[in-house]
Amino acid sequence: MSDSTPATKALQKGKVDFTLLHYDYDHDAERVGLQAAEAIGADPSEVFKSLMIELDGKPVCAVVPSDCEVNMKKLAKALGGKHAAMMQPVDAERITGYKVGGISPLGQRKRVRTALDESAMVRGLIHINGGQRGLQIRVEPKALVAHMGCVVADLVR
Structure with a gap:
């Protein structure tokens, strides 16, 4: 497994400090984020999953957080939209360039x-997918927000 992915390159380019954690990805896991948390020995509320949504x-x-479900109404409101729905896996892979289970x-x-x-x-630190199955990035959430310019809001049920 390579430590170099578009996700890690983006953090390096932005001069964001991070640590990589490798783990054995379970293709049969019912909930990938929870499996990742268990594999790296982290609390599931510290391991964040990336969900592609329309x-x-x-x-x-x-x-x-990997132990939560996104609330579509809250997400739509946070991003100024009206209707949100999970994206089909094939579309998520096409748009992101990552495989499901490895979307960063x-x-x-x-x-x-x-x-x-x-x-x-x-x-202080959270874990996000590193851009391939079996790779997590440990990063400060404030640094992630500053680098990405993402919206921070209550998104879970």
Whole structure:
């Protein structure tokens, strides 16, 4: 597994400090984020999953704790839209350039508006996908927000 992905390159280019964690990805896991948390020995509320969503027909990314579900109404409101729905996996892969289970909010093929759940901001460090299955990035949420310019809002149920 390579440590160099579009996600890690984006952080390096932006001079954002981060640490990489490798783990054995379980293709059969029912909930990928929870499996990643267990594999790296982190609390599931510190491991954030990247969900690709269609908001009023346009792609957006929601980054929420792996032990939570995104609230589509809250996401739509946070990004100034009306209707949000999960994107089909094939569309998410085409837009991001990543495989499902390895989608990172960073370094996507097409840059999309991103919202980060506000719970990240009370943590010193969070984990996000590193752009491939079995790779997590540990990063300060404030640095991530500054680098990405993402919206921070209450996004979960």
